[in-house]
Amino acid sequence: MSPNMIDGRIMDEKKQHLLEAEDSNMIDGRIMDEKIQHLLEAEDSYAAEDYVTIRERITRVMLFSVVMWNFLQWIDSVKQSSLQPAGQLSGTETNSRWAHAAAEAAEGFAAYDCSGHGSVLLDTVPTNGEIVCECHACFTGPSCAESVPDCLAQIDSGDPVMYEYYWKQNAEAGTLVTPPWYRMSYREGMNMGTGCTLALEKQIRTLHKMVGNAAADGKILLVSSGSSPLLLSIMQALSYQKQASYSAVAAAPFYELYRRQTDYFGDNRFAWGGDAKLFAQDPGNAGKDAMEFVTYPNNPDFRTRQPTLNGSHAHIIYDFAYYWPHMSAITREFDEDIMTFTLSKVTGHAGTRIGWGLFKDPSLAALVQMMLVTNSLGVSHDAQARATQLLRAVTSTYLKDNGPVPFALPAAQYAKEGRIFHYGRAVLERRYKWLEQIFAASDRFSFLKHDPEYCAFFGQTLEPSPAYAWVYCNRKEDEDCYNLFLNAGISLYRGSAYGVTDRHVRFSLLKRDSDYEVMEKYLLKLVAA
Structure with missing residues (x-):
């Protein structure tokens, strides 16, 4: 028997003794009223004068009895719950089929015929009271079957929607059902030092070890709402850590976000320094503190590159958004001081807004986390749960592989x-x-x-x-x-x-x-x- 449980036989005896005790009559309201009435009618002035005192004593006894009764009822409930198999709900808990209707609705929406050029989702807004497909670019009509004439081909953004087809073929593996009470707290289930749920951290480390693109063991892992706020927080943390003014640079052509974030949010602590190659060639910049962004492989030209700056005054921020096997050859496992990644280019889920960073320096990681938490109080639990499920689906197939798979297949x-x-x-x-x-x-x-x-x-x-x-x-x-x-x-x-x-x-x-x-x-x- 569990040490936390009270022997049921002893408690039953105590309960019976309480019920049989003379004072247990106080629980019965009618008996209590009779005793009070007897006191009121008594000719003994002493009893009449002490009526209030006696009434208070009776009330205290009654309250004590009620409390004991409730306590014994609780003991009974504990005894009953201890007899149930682990994980089994008692009759007062949530209906075990609570997710059935939601699952049927999701599958029903997914089954809508949108001609392969659109979809109906859980949050699709009805038009004139009817469910109408959300059409992809250059298609229209209730079922997206009509082509838009002379439509502009939008081949600009890095929105990874090419993975929609993949996940429709792997719907079961990637689907996550979350109850409405799932992790409602700010903090429960989180590693507050990293902002990451324990489950997501485990999956990310498993992913890196499997792919071999970055050494994650021994490093601090921080999670953010996409990699963009993480990059900004790193710039802020570096400048605060050294209490110095930094120039942020990147070798052209560079990802435009680096310049845009620095221009919008930079203060007297960091400012955009332009092309890293030109910055390094300027003798006036010798000995100046600088942070260089190195995107590997590079966005937009996809060349692989090495840092331009070096020395104790240079801090290199590696952006490995695209260093994954489907976009780049994995040539070596990087083991750098600061490395950032994003879920969007791994699974295609840009809208889930999950990014993460690996840090060698605990003090820098603590500052980065402080910046992230100050900005948003953490990352959505729901987004982290979804990312966990998606990464679990990604790794499960490859971890159980028995050999190489040919590349001749469609x-x-x-x-x-x-x-x-x-x-x-x-x-x-x-x-x-x-x-x-x-x-x-x-x-x-x-x-x-x-x-x-x-x-x-x-x-x-x-x-x-x-x-x-x-x-x-x-x-x-x-x-x-x-x-x-x-x-x-x-x-x-x-x-x-x-x-x-x-x-x-x-x-x-x-x-x-x-x-x-x-x-x-x-x-x-x-x-x-």
């Missing part, structure tokens, strides 16, 4: 087997080769080519599968490459956003197949001109 087959890295690489490699072939037919444009590389994760040399394509307009009159493509019906990102001239444009390869089908006719016409 992407749909990899999706069916739950191999997200194979699926992503197959899709991106096909799109990259397709674009390369189109641009090879014209000398009007220069298409940045990448060489095959050996990937330690897959154990073989593979063709490039970048998330973006980097294109340069060669003709003198095509100085504004962005508007050249825009006028042709294709929206891209312009080079000036990345610190270079507008002769450069970035193509995203992360969109849906239908986006490239819309773009193809425009692109072929432009290249042929």
Whole structure:
């Protein structure tokens, strides 16, 4: 018997003794009223004068008896619950089928026919009282079956919607059902020093160990609402840690967020210092404190690069958003002081807003966490739970693999087997080769080519599968490459956003197949001109 339990037989005896005791009559309201009435009617003045005192004594006895009665009732309930198997709910708990209706609703919405160009979701707002599909770009109608004529092909953003197909094939593995009382507290279930739930931290460390892209053991792991606030908090923490003014730099072309965040939120502690190469060449910057962002592989051109700055005054912030097997060959396991990652480029769930960082320096990690908590009081428990389930689905298939998987299969087959890295690489490699072939037919444009590389994760040399394509307009009159493509019906990102001239444009390869089908006719016409 558990040491926390009271012997039931002893308690039953005590309960019976209490019920049989003469004072237990006080529990009965009628008897108590009779005794009080007897006192009121008594001719004994002494008894009458002490009526109030006696009434108080009777009341105290009654209250004590009621408390004991409730206590014994509680003991009974504890005894009953101890007899139930572990995990079994008592009759007063929540209905065990509470998730059934919600699951049926989700499956019902997912079953709507949207012609493959849209979807109906749990939060889809009815139109005129009817459920209507939410259509993808360039499609319209109640079931998204109609093409929008002369629609602009939006190949600009890094929104990773190419993974929608994959997760529809792996719906069961990626689905998470959360009750309405799930982790309502600010803090319960969290490691307050890192902002991360224990379950998510375990999955992230498992993922890095499996992929081999970053050494996570022995490092402090912090989680944030996407990698963007994490990068800003790192800049703030570095400047506060050293109590010095920093210049933030990155080698061009660089991810535009670095400059934008510094310009918007920088104060007298840190400011944008521009292109890291030019910063390093300026003798006036010798000995100045600086932090350099190194995106590996780089956004937008997807080249791999090394830091430009070095020395004790330089702090390198590695952004490994794209250093995953479906987008880049895993050439080595990085073991840097500051490394950041984002869920969006692993599973495609950009809207879940989960990012994380690995830190060697505990004092810096503590400052970064302080900045994050001060800003938002932590990261959504629901988002972390979803990320945990998604990463568990990603790792489970690969961890039970018995051998290498060939790369000759179509992407749909990899999706069916739950191999997200194979699926992503197959899709991106096909799109990259397709674009390369189109641009090879014209000398009007220069298409940045990448060489095959050996990937330690897959154990073989593979063709490039970048998330973006980097294109340069060669003709003198095509100085504004962005508007050249825009006028042709294709929206891209312009080079000036990345610190270079507008002769450069970035193509995203992360969109849906239908986006490239819309773009193809425009692109072929432009290249042929």
